[in-house]
Amino acid sequence: MSRGRERCEVERFDRLRGAVPARPHDARAIAALAANPGCARRAVMDAAGVDKDATATHLGFPAPFGQSPFAITRGNAFEALVKDSGCAELLRLLRELLGLPIPLAAYTDLGDIGGNPSAHLRHAHTLKLIDRAARDDDEAGTLYDHPLLRLEIAGHTSYLEPDVVAFRLAGRFHIVEIKSFAIVDGQAEPDKVAAAARQAAVYVLALRTMLAELGHDPARVSHEVVLVCPENFANRPAGTLLDVRRELAVLRRQLSRMARVGAIVDGLPEELTFDLAPDADGVPTRPVPELREAVRTVGARYAPECLSTCDLCFFCRDEAAAGGSTELLGRQVRDALGGVATVSEALGLADGSLTPGEGQEEIARLLRLADRIYAEAG
Ligand code: SF4
Missing domain, CATH: 3.90.320 (Lambda Exonuclease; Chain A)
Structure with missing residues (x-):
């Protein structure tokens, strides 16, 4: 990477993080990167050193971690x-x-x-x-x-x-x-x-x-x-x-993906920031709806494993549930339903009320078959 490009990236990460020092990664946090390598949201926030714990708390979805x-x-x-x-x-x-x-x-x-x-x-x-x-x-x-x-x-x-x-x-x-x-x-x-x-x-x-x-x-x-x-x-x-x-x-x-996270960041709006805008006492003043929109700008890939590895898990689970995402059903189901983003879409393909899009013909055939088997068994 050229010096100029490197400087631009550092400045961009500083803007994304806001006026606080980058959060260092401990081994537990680095290990967690490997738990969900496909998530762009996590890759961007971690690369920028954003405090995801504080972000989740301000959004009203505090992380469930911490040992007794x-x-x-x-x-x-x-x-x-x-x-x-x-x-x-x-x-x-x-x-x-x-x-x-x-x-x-x-x-x-x-x-x-x-x-x-x-x-x-x-x-x-x-x-x-x-x-x-x-x-x-x-x-x-x-x-x-x-x-x-x-x-x-x-x-x-x-x-x-x-x-x-x-x-x-x-x-x-x-x-x-x-x-x-x-x-x-x-x-x-x-x-x-x-x-x-x-x-x-x-x-x-x-x-x-x-x-x-x-x-x-x-x-x-x-x-x-x-x-x-x-x-x-x-x-x-x-x-x-x-x-x-x-x-x-x-x-x-995952680490080499983070080193190349610049490509993901390039596709994000220039003004995007996860800054919590803390006051003199360190209390975040950023309006919650604004922060929520900022976080949602970067695509997530929720999986149940997030519940034990990522501070944003409750926020992302809520988001996935609201959108009826198939990701809520776990990686195995999500991968089996490749190309079908929501549960309602899967149900529509299964009962034939939805016409399969390009590339969905095979999964639609399997879903219709499963639907028929369930109907016959039930
Ligand atoms: S909780 Fe959200 S941000 Fe964290 S890895 Fe899962 S989907 Fe990505």
Whole structure:
């Protein structure tokens, strides 16, 4: 991209966001990008660093997220248990899962550099130690606690902090994700495992980017992530390996789409802004109908998965319901009804009261068939 074009894009994003600093992306937010890669609304707002949580609240549809204090306390206690005594429990799991043949491994806490918590400094320190670890050929295992990684998201730098990076023997790195949801009889809730895999993929990508910047082979960061959870409602940690290749591919696609979001932005009205126009106390003064119109200007692609991944989910669900969108029915149904935008259109095609448009002949035939089968069965 030329310098001029880059400057124009930055100015355009600043206008879209309004007079507030861009909201940084944490790993959870970046992981959520991969949950609905086809949504232009999310791509534009995230690329511009818009505070979607504040936008949703001002629109009257506050996001349903936020962990209960109880869940946070339980999560912190479990993480402390896994990391106690230089990660003794974690080492036990790593020996089982990765075949670490040594009884002990070095433990390095990167969380605090001589009392200086600056993200820049912590990242530089992580960079130095990961470089040294990647050069070292010795057989020692090393655990890095609180490393600070970095990813560029549509021109903004986001700092990310995985729970631990385990450095395996022979120079291979594994990301470790510590989660407090339970594994019962070898099974965990699929939605929670999927979310953990998406989040871990962000760390894998960030660590691979770091290795590449340092001149090492990024493939030395394994696509197999170690997921550590409590087992059978007891607090005993159990570990399993998660293959995050699919999540990595989706994430890469979505990030490159965000880098090319300029093409979507070019098609939007020049005066469009999501500015909340906060007063001196930070309270938004933007008229709600005006903001609603602004948000609706950018096409959304609502799916039920949005309910667990995007701050705007209640707003977009309401919008999709008002328009009778087939997207409300979930991705599978939406994809099966490709080219049929609303439920009333699908019903019209099914009972023959609507003539199929160009390209809708096949789906109309299937809908009529389904309608006939239901009528015969009923
Ligand atoms: S909630 Fe709305 S903006 Fe967010 S990903 Fe879903 S459709 Fe897109």
